[in-house]
Amino acid sequence: MSLEKNVDFSIQKAEKSKIGSIDFENVKFGSVFTDHMLVCHYKDGAWGQVEIKPYGPMSFEPSMNVFHYGQAIFEGMKAYKDENDKVWLFRPRENWKRFNKSAERLAMPHIDETRFVDGLKALLQLDQDWVRKGEGNSLYIRPFMIGTHEGVVAGPSTEFMFCIILSPARTYYSGKVKVQIAEHYSRAANGGVGSTKCSGNYAGQFYPTKLAQEAGYQQVIWTDDTTHTKLEEAGTMNVFFRIGDTLITAPTSERILDGVTRKSLIAIAESKGIKVEVKSIVVQELLDAHAKGELKEIFGAGTAVTVGQIEGFAYQDKYYALPEVADADAYAIQLKTALQGIQQKRIEDTFDWTETI
């Protein structure tokens, strides 16, 4: 791996690694960070040097743009280590492309592939001991960009910081979840920012999710904000429905994130001969299928959990349980196993999705 020559690049190593103090078996998701981070500043219309340096706090003005006007976008991806201690990324250029789409919509600058992908690889090489092998182990990667210009004028920032931080993760089996279909609140507007990974989308979801949790449901299935009938996402994941033996998921739109997991699952399902329909699906179809006994599975799809099974949903104060499906018959499990197998290099990557650092 080498950075393109035109990108200036510096590495300052941490004096001492923290790795010895980490209890990798019991690490809480997103709470511990590796020894290094990548930082790059945008100023006067251009990105500067890529700095890889010890992870740690930074100094910011209280007037800086992101605190007031919310220019902040991020990505979420994972690195895995195979049996030969080689570190692998899963479709990282998809995240890079999506990052730039988010940037565009949030009036932030694009970042080049070299700084994003090659910069990440350089960072991972330095912190590769933090990627642990064995099933369920991964290193969560969080690239993000924030508006850093000082001053409280409501307009786009002229200065930005791009940063990548890394956090060791363990996939634990969190159990199936109960969800509530959104009847009043929503996460995205037509012509809004729902298809981007901007920070504001998440802050807006917390309150309705809290209300759902107080009512006994772990997540919300988000619906379109106009009719509250179209089933669009589940929590911070894309969502799939299995009716009969057909897998249905909404088409991506301005309101729905174009998930890397979602499109990978669609490709895997199709390669296994599972019929996939990418189409808008409304609550009534779900209720009808449930009444006929045809609604077999619902699951969320996203980088953090890969596939998250749902055991039932609430709608208009009524709870609808899904049938028990044996693991061997569950699309959720079949697809999860296949996807994680590819990601973790246990099975052949016929899709050419993985790349080493």
Place this chain on the structure above:
Amino acid sequence: MSLEKNVDFSIQKAEKSKIGSIDFENVKFGSVFTDHMLVCHYKDGAWGQVEIKPYGPMSFEPSMNVFHYGQAIFEGMKAYKDENDKVWLFRPRENWKRFNKSAERLAMPHIDETRFVDGLKALLQLDQDWVRKGEGNSLYIRPFMIGTHEGVVAGPSTEFMFCIILSPARTYYSGKVKVQIAEHYSRAANGGVGSTKCSGNYAGQFYPTKLAQEAGYQQVIWTDDTTHTKLEEAGTMNVFFRIGDTLITAPTSERILDGVTRKSLIAIAESKGIKVEVKSIVVQELLDAHAKGELKEIFGAGTAVTVGQIEGFAYQDKYYALPEVADADAYAIQLKTALQGIQQKRIEDTFDWTETI
């Protein structure tokens, strides 16, 4: 002014004031900050000490919540100095209440009136030399709250920082602006966060505003995201339409901010015998009124400019100019003069809106 006894409170004065170096006549809005700021941290379910200390940078973790999940809300208000060097605030408790409404919707903690209003007054007492008297001079006040918890788990922060920073402002006559009616993009969803002052709302507006500006319009008139026909806000202001001699403004809703300027203008207009209709107004009504020569004025209302006159609007690639209205006949000017007169203590405040520090 004194703080309630149960709020712990510390003041650390700046060693030297920066005030001598400020060119108050030419200061750019929101770019210069006073000597002090107010900072208060929320932790373990409670707000701590109110610290008033020198304005300056702070140290934050790159993993902190606001950079990733966007929990950030703010307020905007102004202080004025009268001829007797007394400093006045305009309806500050309305901002405090709205701040807490924003907090609720963004799953952030409420803050008490003592920390917000009395804290602000204590800060202003210290920096009162920064409030300059004379027409057009004011001190812009920016209270804000951000999620400061470290760690990239998509959920509400458990720690927060409340902060108030102050910036000297001069109202300059920026001229009338041309606006574009939003036909595709939108700032707010039904069931979303449009009625709050959360940072994410602003970041989402920048790109559509940039497109409007590239087409020759300074601002966007936002419409509902479902039909794109209801006229809801103008830029970051509420919006008023004068048809014949009636003033029309949309009712506040989940999509529209309950502006302090808006409601003050409604009260002033009514006290002057101007007919005000608070009702949803659609594009077609505007086009019809324009065709009949009855559309006389459009203006935005917000703390930053008080009243911002609009000279014409674009819709479906056609530009509609508004008639020239003499200042003496313009509701915009009459209302602006009355409101600024009250705010700056030049005319009697019969509404009891102003309070001293």
